[in-house]
Amino acid sequence: MGELYRLRRKIEQIIKDGNLDEHQTKGKITLECGLLLALINENTPDEVNALRKLKTAAEKLLGNF
Amino acid sequence: MKMNSLKLKLISLVMACMLANALIIAWLLLDSFQREKNTLAWQALQGAQETYVHLEENCTRTLSATLAALLADEKIAALYQQRDRDKLYRYTAPLFEILKNDFQVTHWYFLEPETAAPAIAQKCFLRVHNAALYGDVVNRVTYKNAVQTKTFSSGKELGKTAFALRVVHPYYHQGTLIGYMELGQEIDEFLSTMQKMTGDAFALIIDKRYLDQTEWKNVRNRKNLPQNWDDMKDAVLINDVLPNKEITRFEGEIEKIPAAGQILEEKQLGKSLYMKGILPVYDAAQRKVGGILILHDITKINSNMKRTLLYSAVSIFVLTLVLGGLIVFVLNRLVFKRLDQMNQTAIRVVGGDYNTKIVPTADDELGQFETLFEQFRNVFVNAVSGIENAESKTIKTKRPVKKRKPRRKP
Structure with a gap:
């Protein structure tokens, strides 16, 4: 399991735990980082740039990530 | 937002x-309201001017008619020709009282003709309204015009303290010029008549240059009126029908008042608001000698x-x-x-x-x-x-397949 996919799962878990609107929150993170979360899977290669962008967007929208 | x-x-x-x-x-x-107010003020000015002209014409007509009647009186003509001033005065004085009390005639003169002997020519023979004063040379424009035209001559003329409308006519007896007769009316009464006709308030002011200060003060003393010579710089108040003396002030130059009049200012007096204007007043020589202040509520x-x-x-x-x-x-x-x-x-x-x-x-x-x-x-x-479907299939394909253990044959 790659780091990107792990991040996606973490985001999904936070959304679930926080009872947030899943599609809206995911949509905002996607638009913020420019990565379509739906297309991140366990085989997605861990590019440093993509990881950084996703982490920054998640932190911005979900708080202390 | x-x-x-x-x-x-x-x-x-x-x-x-x-x-x-x-x-x-x-x-x-x-802007429209301000224009409306100005229009109203102009209408008030015009109305006052028309009323004033109308009054002056009416007054001139009345004086002329009265004068014509007096000129035709044989008894008066005979007494005048007798040159007996006292007899003439005694006969005309009661008549003058009637004219004064009933028709506001304030002046009645018998004037010597220009053709008389040089010692008496153009002098005053009798002032019925002031018999003690006679023998002075008359230089008024209305008199000179009557001498020149030999018919009715009229106009407003300033005395030393008063402003009067005068009508003069040659005095003929049996076709011979024997002198001139003059009737006059002080125009102070005009203001109250104008007030009754228009509802506006008025004041008459005169340029000080045309008045005698000493005489003015003496007249005010005689009439028990407060001295007002120094109230204004260039003009003095003759008469008014105004709600407040404060608004009689005019600090402009009378000579510069336009012929059609001038709107001066808005003036608040207690709860009332007035538009103040002024009309020029001309004498018989067509000099701008004063003004009529108008207060339109x-x-x-x-x-x-x-x-x-x-x-x-x-x-x-x-x-x-x-x-x-x-x-x-x-x-x-x-x-x-x-x-x-x-x-x-x-x-x-x-x-x-x-x-x-x-x-x-x-x-x-x-x-x-x-x-x-x-x-x-x-x-x-x-x-x-x-893409999601394709990737999902790829993941499934890549996932390692668990080897089944071979069944042991029993």
């Missing part, structure tokens, strides 16, 4: 336009105008609010709500919600964009779904 949002900008623009519109309307109303019209202005301002304010609210409501419904819906849909679609659709709500420019957006959403959803 964000400071840089289109909604805020449009609302601000609409409100600014409506506010500017309201201000322009308010300014136009104020504009309290009622002013309060009506203020009330109208207040109602208009409130109406404009309410209308601006209602129209502004309506424009904001319509803009919100036609533009911003639909833009927000597309915005939310876009967020949800990229967030994985492929079922939320955009339904065009109108066939307008934004409706066309909604249709285009929905088509784009379909393309996006199909593409992402395709």
